[in-house]
Amino acid sequence: MMISAMPAPSADRAAPGRDRASADVSATAWALAARAGDPDAADHFVRALHGDVLRHVTYLSGDPQAAHDLTQDTFVRAFGSLHRYEGRASARTWLLAIARRAVADSIRRAAARPRTADAVDWQAAVESSQPRGLPGFEDGVALIDLLESLSDERREAFLLTQIVGLSYEEAAGFVGCPVGTVRSRVSRARGVLERLLREAETASAPAA
Structure with missing residues (x-):
């Protein structure tokens, strides 16, 4: 059909x-x-x-x-x-x-x-497809900016498991590496993103 x-x-x-x-x-x-x-x-x-x-x-x-x-x-x-x-x-x-x-x-x-x-060029795909004028668009742009700071391998592992929703085992099969490597990449990606978010919040906070 x-x-x-x-x-x-x-x-x-x-x-x-x-x-x-x-x-x-x-x-x-x-x-x-x-x-x-x-x-x-x-x-x-x-x-x-x-x-x-x-x-x-x-x-x-x-x-x-x-x-x-x-x-x-x-x-x-x-x-x-x-x-x-x-x-x-x-x-x-x-x-x-x-x-x-x-x-x-x-x-x-x-x-x-x-x-x-x-490795898939995630950055180019996201930049070319991100919708404009929708609720949450600014958050999406901020996420894209943060993801740019990750290495290709960490960005790919993070997106496959945290955005697309694949299990670590499925992501490992797609990437072609051990499950433990995917877990490590995702963990390190989270650490970098969390640090960058804290830095961004500190920078945007009004001066005392």
Whole structure:
């Protein structure tokens, strides 16, 4: 089954000052109407959230080239389980959770194959895909800045386990190193990030 997952018209995406809460309400209403069998609502639902899903999977996977396939997979999964969606969480939250599982499954499959490329350029992927104008965007930018201070190996281990949600064993299989090495890299990455956060908080505190 193929789902048409086309982005919303550019004028809609670029609308200044768009009310995110209102957009979430609309997307949720479209999801519920689609569950009831309304094909137009299904199309509106896809168009409303396509961009957010695409950015999210690009960020989590670190692979812009695979992002469109992962977005397609996310919507296929969503429509396959839409009959169970009751609107208790916003459609955006529900859909991004599905996207997260799609990325994790993709990485698990990749972990079972020999690695053919160097470390993923996480920084470039995050910078090119980070959404603008969304709640928490400034926090996301701050996290990107902090992650830049990590070595490639520590950043990769941290993102795979703490952002994507792979187990240490799965991350070790993907990276191609012992589990203990992944644990060490994540621990050291946490230590660096925590230190940088403390330094940033101290620097931003008003002078006594």
